[in-house]
Amino acid sequence: MPVIKVNGIDLYYEVHGEGEPLLLIMGYGSNAGHWFVILPHLAARFKTIIFDNRGTGRSGKPEIPYTADMMIGDAVGLLDALGIESVYVFGVSMGGMIAQELALRYPRRVKKLVLGCTSCGGAHSVGSTPEATAFLFDPERAKLSDEERALSTVPWLWNEDFIAGHPEAVERYVKTTTQYPTPIHGYLSQANFVLSHDTYDRLPQIKSPALVMTGARDRLIQHENSRILASRIPGAELVVFEQAGHGFISDTAEGSSDKIIRFLER
Numbered sequence: 001m002p003v004i005k006v007n008g009i010d011l012y013y014e015v016h017g018e019g020e021p022l023l024l025i026m027g028y029g030s031n032a033g034h035w036f037v038i039l040p041h042l043a044a045r046f047k048t049i050i051f052d053n054r055g056t057g058r059s060g061k062p063e064i065p066y067t068a069d070m071m072i073g074d075a076v077g078l079l080d081a082l083g084i085e086s087v088y089v090f091g092v093s094m095g096g097m098i099a100q101e102l103a104l105r106y107p108r109r110v111k112k113l114v115l116g117c118t119s120c121g122g123a124h125s126v127g128s129t130p131e132a133t134a135f136l137f138d139p140e141r142a143k144l145s146d147e148e149r150a151l152s153t154v155p156w157l158w159n160e161d162f163i164a165g166h167p168e169a170v171e172r173y174v175k176t177t178t179q180y181p182t183p184i185h186g187y188l189s190q191a192n193f194v195l196s197h198d199t200y201d202r203l204p205q206i207k208s209p210a211l212v213m214t215g216a217r218d219r220l221i222q223h224e225n226s227r228i229l230a231s232r233i234p235g236a237e238l239v240v241f242e243q244a245g246h247g248f249i250s251d252t253a254e255g256s257s258d259k260i261i262r263f264l265e266r
Contacts, residue, residue: 006077007070009060013051013078017043020111021084022264024050025075025102027093027117028136028194029187031057033176037169037250041257046088046264051078053095055186063185065192072101079109088264089208092116092249093221094190097197100229103206104199112264113208113233116256117218117246119225120232122198126222132156136220137191142184150177156219157247169250203232210236211263213256215244237263 003010014032022042024035032050042048052059054066054074075098079087086109091099096118103110119125128136135141135156141149154163154170163170210233214226223240230238239259241252249256 003058004078004081006081007073009054009062009074010058011051011054011060011074011078012058013049015082016048016050017046019046020088020264021082022046022048022088022090023075023079024048025089025091025095025098026050026053026056027095028190029056029182030093031176031180031182033057033180034173035249036172036176037253038257041253042090042260045261049078049082049084049087051075052180053098053190055189056182057180061183061186062189064189066189068101068193068196071098071193072105075102076106076109085109086111088112088114090114090116090260091118093118093246094194097121097194097199100199100203100206103208103210104202107207110208113206113210114213114260114263115210115226115229116213116249117215117221117223117226118229119221120198120200120203120229121194121196122200124200125228126224128220128222132220139184146178146181147174149181150174153177157245158251159217159243159245161243162247162251166251200228200232203229204234206233209263211239211260212236213239213248213259214241215246215248215252216240216242217245218248220246
């Protein structure tokens with residue numbers, strides 16, 4: 001397994017395909033395997049790098065609150081270890097928060113930026129519903145088995161049509177989630193970063209060309225947050241998939257990958 005020492009922890013990563021490097025940053029509590037639907041589309045055109053954030057998958061899981069410095073430091077350390085000076089970056093959900101900070105703190109390293117189903121955080125963001133907040137941060141979920149927790153997540157990612165029509169995707173999601181389950185302390189440690197995230201005032205400083213994507217039926221991070229991001233990042237483009245939810249990279253894999261590829265290669 002490709003594991004390297006980065007920023008004081010073991011970091012698991014994979015490299016797929018050839019071409020210009022593209023770094024994918026996954027969301028809260030999810031591991032690199034959750035890119036499984038869209039990954040083949042992107043790896044056919046780019047040298048696509050995926051990794052497990054600290055606290056998840058096969059990476060280190062120190063039982064401390066994770067900060068922006070740690071999360072961004074892991075991504076930069078991985079690029080350094082791979083000898084990559086600049087890269088395309090695509091982050092979803094929490095990964096989109098990391099990607100924003102990466103573009104702000106290391107502008108010369110981010111050639112183009114793609115943000116998916118994410119938020120600027122802070123007082124200027126559109127907050128989650130009480131139901132979504134409870135789902136994300138309710139300590140009672142700790143009592144569920146790994147499989148129960150994975151199955152309970154599915155309706156928050158995809159709409160009913162996708163779930164009914166793609167049982168193989170649901171099965172693959174549950175298998176990927178339970179194979180390398182995120183411990184409760186991993187969720188809590190990552191939550192520290194998510195809840196402290198706030199880039200609203202700094203977004204106009206982003207120099208990288210940016211594409212912002214979301215699903216209009218996102219139940220976890222309200223799609224209005226993507227409109228805020230696109231309005232604050234100079235020249236940013238916005239794409240809204242009307243029938244998709246938080247997991248739009250799966251239920252619109254062909255459409256979203258086509259938008260990303262066209263944007264990055266333009």
